[in-house]
Amino acid sequence: MRAEHRVVPSPRRIGAEMVAIDEGADIDLDLRLEAVSEGVLVTGTVEADTTGECSRCLEPFEGNVSLPVTELFAYRDSETEATTEEGEVYLVEDDTIDLEPVIVDAVGLALPFQPLCSEDCLGLCPECGVRLAIAEPGHGHDILDPRWAGLAAKFGLDAAAGSDAGDKNDSNPEEK
Ligand SMILES: [Zn+2]
Numbered sequence: 819m820r821a822e823h824r825v826v827p828s829p830r831r832i833g834a835e836m837v838a839i840d841e842g843a844d845i846d847l848d849l850r851l852e853a854v855s856e857g858v859l860v861t862g863t864v865e866a867d868t869t870g871e872c873s874r875c876l877e878p879f880e881g882n883v884s885l886p887v888t889e890l891f892a893y894r895d896s897e898t899e900a901t902t903e904e905g906e907v908y909l910v911e912d913d914t915i916d917l918e919p920v921i922v923d924a925v926g927l928a929l930p931f932q933p934l935c936s937e938d939c940l941g942l943c944p945e946c947g948v949r950l951a952i953a954e955p956g957h958g959h960d961i962l963d964p965r966w967a968g969l970a971a972k973f974g975l976d977a978a979a980g981s982d983a984g985d986k987n988d989s990n991p992e993e994k
């Protein structure tokens with residue numbers, strides 16, 4: 819068994835369309851390489867910073883991905899290679915293992931297709947497109963079309979009457 823801890827630059831952008839590890843960004847590999855009968859078993863953690871664009875508010879944001887990896891690299895002519903479809907198993911080639919496709923697959927599966935800058939991102943105003951995180955509190959739009967304004971007033975009155983009635987009902991038991 820051999821432990822390998824290396825920090826390598828990402829050979830290219832790795833990830834999904836809206837969030838990824840940038841080309842050249844550090845990828846931290848903390849791995850155990852074990853000789854097993856069929857090849858080399860690689861286990862450990864892959865960690866890197868990511869950059870992305872929020873799918874809700876479109877702001878750029880930075881994040882981090884940390885993934886467990888477990889992958890067997892089979893020896894050529896091993897039982898595993900012989901019994902596995904070509905391309906379905908990674909191979910030890912010239913005493914070397916190539917972790918890049920393993921990392922590309924793992925990171926691609928782990929990063930979300932619709933990343934968010936924060937869990938509770940408010941997104942954009944559907945009326946004007948302003949980012950609600952920087953809009954004034956209670957940001958909204960009055961309905962200016964007079965045909966709708968009449969309806970809004972009607973519903974506004976109804977709602978007020980309803981809440982008045984509710985208040986009275988609530989206060990009655992206390993007064994008695
Ligand atoms: Zn956002």
Ligand SMILES: [Zn+2]
Nearest residue numbers: 943945946947
């Ligand atoms: Zn707005």
